[in-house]
Amino acid sequence: MLRIENLKVGELPPLSFALADGECLAVDGPSGAGKTRLLRAVADLDPAPGHIFLDGAERREMPAPAWRKLVRYVAAEPAWWTDTARGAIRDREGNDNPKGKASAKGKASAKGKDRLGWLMDALGLDAALLDRPLNLVSTGERQRLALLRTLLDEPKVLLLDEPTAALDAGNAALVEELIRYQLLAGRAVLLVSHDGGLSNRLASAHLELARAVPRSQPAAVSGQAA
Amino acid sequence: MSAPVLTQFDLAIAASLILLNAAVSWGFRLGLERTLATTALRMVVQLSLVGFVLTFVFAQTSPAWTIAVALVMAAAAGYEVVSRQQRRLAGPVPFVLGTGMLLFVGTLFSVIAVAGLIGPEPWYAPRYLLPVLGMVLGNAMTGVSLVLDAITSAAVREQRQIEAHLALGASRFEAFSDVLRRGLRTGLMPILNAMAVAGVVSLPGMMTGQILAGADPVEAAKYQMMILFVIAGATALSVLLAGFAAVRLLTDDRHRLRLERLLPATSSA
Structure with a gap:
């Protein structure tokens, strides 16, 4: 259960909402309304006053890296700090078992390998892509690889920013299926997407950021937003 | 055995050589004439003053004057480090931190070199301590400027990569490990190059000075080696401290990248 209380994101009025496990909330609003900033604030990537609780624990009660392992932000245009996708995956894997005992490490990576193969299949990705230089990998493949690296260590909340923006219809359907499975x-999933169909099929509720403007605001503002 | 004395006339002839710089700037319309004039003038004033100041300080027996001059030198180095940045951090923290760090490293290594190795009487004799401190500070300053500039510009350029790493649960030092490693390498490059070409391409300044002053070249070379090792050690330590400080200042305790702490780029760097 993700609970947000009086979260102050940019110029938006304070936001409060809750998201149950297994529930998807679509964040709607015009460009520049602050959808991406909201997701980044929930992942604690930008400073934002207010409270965010995950299963009763406020984000400040745990170190920020631990919070982001549980509450996982996936950018609209994913960036890579390595030459290949496997490099980035190995970086994170090695980090989760620091100086671990050989047996524990072996077990963990065997389990990780199963999950990696399963996710590659689910996303329609060829195994060779993992070792291809990322500048030779297409935008759509990079976007799916970013989803893959996000799901490898099983976070509790997914903050997805335009997860199907760079994908054709077939691959978008695979990603939608994978999100539904999650x-x-x-x-829990907080979803930002310009694909209204995707939001409507996955989300059980919508958060309209333009509507979050207080009603005392002049009518011209809501007129502009519409 | 002392060097022949330079007359004012000799200096005037040397100064006329700078007209060549002016000709290049004018011919290619580099617009550097003003800068050229002010820096040349600045150099003359600074060196003239420091000649008198050092004469005075060397004549004193009290270490208080040595400490005062060391403080001024470190502050000047700290100011240079900050002003050489293309994108620098807002506020007085970088200057204070940089000056303090350079003072600490400079003092530590100068005392090792002078008290531990040269061994004059008394061990804090400013005639030895201050020139060594100057060489250590000058090189450490170059290394620190380079490492800071490398890390801040990489942080701006690779913001998305760093934040992608952070979003997956990396700590700030994990997310910065590549940037930090490249920055440290950049900061160490000048001293490595200086050691590689010392005596082949260039005769290092201190050795040249000692030879001009009539010292035995073999003895001068031994001194130069010692100083280069001291400088290399001091540069390594200050580059390391500056690199870690830069990562800390560009991030916060929630492991967030805080690029808004950088001032807009200046063209004068």
């Missing part, structure tokens, strides 16, 4: 597995 919901069934009990993960």
Whole structure:
């Protein structure tokens, strides 16, 4: 359960809402309304006053890296700090078992390998892509690889920013299926998408950021937003 | 055995050589004439003053004057480090931190070199301590400027990569490990190059000075080696401290990248 209380994001009025496990909330609003900033604030990537609780624990009660392992932000245009996708995956894997005992490490990476193969299949990605230089990988493939690296260590909340923007219809359907599977597995999803169909099929509720403007505002503002 | 004394006339002839710089600037319309004039003038004033100041300080027996001059030198180096940045951090923290760090490293290594190795009487004799401190500070300053500039510009350029790493649960030092490593390498490059070409391409300044002053070249070379090792150690330590400080200042305790702490780029760097 993700609970947000009086979260102050940019110029928006304070936001409060809750998201149950397995539930998807679509964040709607015009460009520049602050959808991406909201997701980044929830991941604690930008400073934002207010409270965010995950299963009763406020984000400041745990170190920020631990919070981001649980509450996972996926950018609209994912960036890579390595030459290949496997490099980035190995970076994060090695980090989760620092100086671990050989047996524990072996077990963990065997489990990780199963999950990696399963996710590659689910996203329609060829195994060779993992070792291809990322500048030779297409935008759509990079976007799916970013989703893959996000789901490898099973976070509790997914903050997805335009997860299907760079994808053709077939691959978008695969990603939608994978998101639905994550919901069934009990993960909460905060979804930003310009694809209204995707939001409507996945989300059980909508958060309209333009509507969050107080009603005392002049009518011209809501007229502009519409 | 002392060097022949330079007359004012000799200096005037040397100064006329700077007209060549002016000709280049004018011919290619580099617009550097003003800068050229002010920096040349600045150099003359600074060196003349420092000649008198050092004469005075060397004549004193009290270490208080040595400490005062060391403080001024470190502050000047700290100011240079900050002003050489293309994108620098807002506020007085970088200057204070940089000056303090350079003073600490400079003092530590100068005392090692002078008290531990040269061993004059008394060990804090400003005639030895201050020139060594100057060489250590000058080189450390170059290294620190380079590492800071490398890390801040990489942080701006690779913001998305760093934040992608952070979003997956990396700590700030994990997310910055590549940037930090490249920055440290950049900062160490000048002293490595200086050691590589010392005596082949260039005769280092201190050795040249000692030879001009009539010292035995073999003895001068031994001194130069010692000083280069001291400088290399001091540069390594200050580059390391500056690199870690830069990562800390560009991030916060919630492991967030805080690029808004950087001032807009200046063209004068």
